[in-house]
Amino acid sequence: MKRTKVIDALKCTNFGSDICVKGWVRSKRGSKGIFFIALNDGSTIKNVQIVGDEANFPEETVKRITTGACLCVEGKLVESPAAGQASEIQATAIEILGDCDNTYPLQKKGASWEYLRTVAHLRPRTNTFGAILRIRHNMAMAIHTYFHEHGYFYFHTPLITASDCEGAGNMFQVTTKNLYDLKKDEQGKIIYDDDFFGEQTSLTVSGQLEGELGATALGAIYTFGPTFRAENSNTPRHLAEFWMIEPEVAFLDQEELMDLEEDFIKYCVRWALENCKDDLEFLNKMIDKTLLERLEGTVKSDFVRLTYTEGINILQEAIKNGKKFEFPCNWGDDLASEHERYLVEEHFKKPVIMTDYPTAIKSFYMKQNPATPEGGSVGYKGCVAPGPTMQGTDVLFPSIGEIIGGSVREESYDKLMAEIERRQMDMTHLWWYLDTRKYGSCPHAGFGLGFERLILFVTGMQNIRDVIPFPRTPKNAEF
Ligand code: 4AD
Ligand code: MG
Numbered sequence: 239m240k241r242t243k244v245i246d247a248l249k250c251t252n253f254g255s256d257i258c259v260k261g262w263v264r265s266k267r268g269s270k271g272i273f274f275i276a277l278n279d280g281s282t283i284k285n286v287q288i289v290g291d292e293a294n295f296p297e298e299t300v301k302r303i304t305t306g307a308c309l310c311v312e313g314k315l316v317e318s319p320a321a322g323q324a325s326e327i328q329a330t331a332i333e334i335l336g337d338c339d340n341t342y343p344l345q346k347k348g349a350s351w352e353y354l355r356t357v358a359h360l361r362p363r364t365n366t367f368g369a370i371l372r373i374r375h376n377m378a379m380a381i382h383t384y385f386h387e388h389g390y391f392y393f394h395t396p397l398i399t400a401s402d403c404e405g406a407g408n409m410f411q412v413t414t415k416n417l418y419d420l421k422k423d424e425q426g427k428i429i430y431d432d433d434f435f436g437e438q439t440s441l442t443v444s445g446q447l448e449g450e451l452g453a454t455a456l457g458a459i460y461t462f463g464p465t466f467r468a469e470n471s472n473t474p475r476h477l478a479e480f481w482m483i484e485p486e487v488a489f490l491d492q493e494e495l496m497d498l499e500e501d502f503i504k505y506c507v508r509w510a511l512e513n514c515k516d517d518l519e520f521l522n523k524m525i526d527k528t529l530l531e532r533l534e535g536t537v538k539s540d541f542v543r544l545t546y547t548e549g550i551n552i553l554q555e556a557i558k559n560g561k562k563f564e565f566p567c568n569w570g571d572d573l574a575s576e577h578e579r580y581l582v583e584e585h586f587k588k589p590v591i592m593t594d595y596p597t598a599i600k601s602f603y604m605k606q607n608p609a610t611p612e613g614g615s616v617g618y619k620g621c622v623a624p625g626p627t628m629q630g631t632d633v634l635f636p637s638i639g640e641i642i643g644g645s646v647r648e649e650s651y652d653k654l655m656a657e658i659e660r661r662q663m664d665m666t667h668l669w670w671y672l673d674t675r676k677y678g679s680c681p682h683a684g685f686g687l688g689f690e691r692l693i694l695f696v697t698g699m700q701n702i703r704d705v706i707p708f709p710r711t712p713k714n715a716e717f
Contacts, residue, residue, distance in 0.1 A: 239312055245281035250315055250325065251643075257327060259316045260335065262363060263307045269290070275303060280362075283369050283516050287318065287326040295658065302644040305345050306338030316437050340596050351704055357600035358708055358717045366401055369517035370697050370705055373510060375693060378462070380509035382482055384502060385460045385621050390485060393452035393459035395445030397466075400667045403447050404601055409440035437502040437667075441466035444686060445484050447603075448673050450647060453486035453682050454674050460485040462689075464599070474701040475575070477690060483580065486684035489539065492605075492618060494645050495683040496591045499633050499642050500541045500573040502588075502615055503692070510696045516538065518696075526698030532636065535588075540635070542586045545594040546573075552585055553577055565589050569624055572599045575639040582634050586696075590634045593618050600656050604628035605646040605683075638695050644685025651675035 239260040242250070247259055261279030268274065271292045276285035288311050290301050303309065313329040320326070343357045344364060354361045361367045385392070398412050414434040421429040430438045445461040452459035461484045468478060489499065492717040510518065511533055553567045565574040573592075582590050594607060594617035607615040607627045616628045633642035648654045654675055658665055664671065693705040703709040708717040 241310075243281040244277065244279045244284070244286045247286050247315065247327070248282065248284055248323070248325065248351070253315055253317050253325070255315055256312065258310065258312045259288075259327065260310045261286075261308070263303060263338070265305060266303050267701075273300065273303070274602070275309070275311075277309065280361075280368055281521050283365060283372075284323075287320065288329050288332075289326055290329040290332065294330075295332060299334065299335065300335045302337055302396070303332070304338050304340070304342075306342040307334060308336035308338070309333065310335055313511045313715055330361060333487075343394065346497045351701060355703055355709070358663060360491050362707065365520065367513075367521050367704075370693070370699065371523075371707065372517050373514045374693050374705065376510060376513050376539065377506055377689070377696060379654075380506045380513075381460075381462060383437070383509075384505045385485065388458075390471070390487075391452070391456045392456045393449060393456070393461055395452075395461050395463065395484075397442050397449040398435075398439050398449075400435070400439050401447060401671075402440070403442070403444040405661070405663065406443070406660040409443060409468045410468050412439045412441060429442055441519055443467050444482065446486065446684065446686065449484050449684060450603075450671070450674055450682065452574050453488050453684065454678070454680060457489075458485070458487045472712055473575075475691065477702055477709055477711060480702075480706070481689035483687045483689060484684060486682065488680050488682045490646075491681065492593065492631060495644060495646060495685065496541075496593070499591060499631070499685055501635065503626055503641070503687075504537050504680040506692060507533050507696060511537065521698055529698035531611060539588045541589040541591050543618070544593045545595065545618050545621040545623065546592055546596065546627065547617075547621055549573070549577075549581055549590075549592055552581060556585070570596050570598065576636045578639040578675070579636070580675040582639075583636050589636070591631060592630040592634060593629060594621065594623060595630040595632075596623070597657075599627050600628050600630045600645070602663060603645070603647050603654070604630050605648045606653055606657065610715075629683075631683075633685075634690075637700075638691050641691045641695065642685050642687045645685070646681070646683040649675060649679045649681050651679065675683055679690070 241258050241260050244259055244261060263278040264276040264278050264285050266275045272294060273290050275288040277288050278285045294319060311328040311329050312331040315325055316328050318326040344360055362371055380470040398591060402409055423429055445467055449459060449461050463483045464479055466479050518530060533560055550569050563576050567577050605628060607617045609615050614622055619628050629646035631644045632640050635641040660696050690702050690705050694702055697705060699705050
């Protein structure tokens, strides 16, 4: 008999008809010679109930129906007398496809997140991880659909690169060289001419620079791929391998960039509300009772737009009124997560788009704001900053902090070169990037959304290690 997925079986009202389902046993209980199996095949958070009379099955078969075992069940679909389910299956034949003995690591309910990370090969079979992974899939579909519907082209940027987009030096090297036998020059620097690519290469930290090449040809592109960062940050929000979405758009200005960031995130959250109802309701019940309310609030609210300088003033005011932060937040300091979260969760109580960051804490490619004679600069809506600023435009979210990092790009060759020289950057590997500013340069802007940070927000989970199937973090590359 042809298999019916559990999600379809549960919708079926064709009572009395024969049906075949396959899946894994979530639980089995029995009373008075009747057994009840909760069977799940991953197609939905919901289980289908299998009912059987022990007398109709070999004793050996009934014994082998254990938590985690894989079954093929044939039977009749009937209306269920039990509350909470419309139908159930009265089993006529049960085949054990895969036995599961009592060493199965997922037998106990209520295992800790830490424990589940040690069994990441099996945790997708739990209710919570099943829900998260279905939502993760749906968010990927939302992203592709959003950009496709808005006329963006999916542009594939390389994962192996000779350039460091963010200039932070947090890159994983890619080499086929024998590490015990490296050729070095007189200064002790490694010579790469006999390495696979003939030069030093790494895994990319961002597809942005190549994305800009796409945008200045196709008008509007987006990337969606893995990125790699060898930063030794053991936090609930950092992974060494994460997925990033990077739209890049020609002729987009600062206000339009903010519009895009806001519209895009709201679209994704709305998609989740519309397409992941069962999974979100489960997470709302089991993980975070305010999840649905927060997601609905995000879709309805207007994000606050303010400059870094205005943000610092609010934080300084809070300190004056007795608020204590662990890290300093004077003008020029990089905002810590506690500062971002204060602004979003306590002060404004909604998402914030922050723009015009000090030049010294941002990347070289961002558009520079015009300078004042006193050494300051003028930015968004005429806001005056005490020092040089750039049109870096990040989105800060409740419980996450920075979810998007973006900017308007510096399109002037001379200004960009001056900044590169000021930073004493080695541009030998980026000559092609500078060509965009030499040949038909155009105003353009874009951003990077950390996919796992979006999933954290949409699921209400607390640790980024629990929203990707197999997390990569310092000292952990298992599975
Ligand atoms: O702010 P970031 O470093 O920006 C860029 O890489 C730009 N080139 C993007 C662009 O403008 N095209 O990273 C962008 C986002 C962050 O806001 C955060 O959501 C996520 O990527 N992110 C990380 N997510 C998980 N683990 C990490 N280690 C992350 N680092 C950044
Ligand atoms: Mg950033």
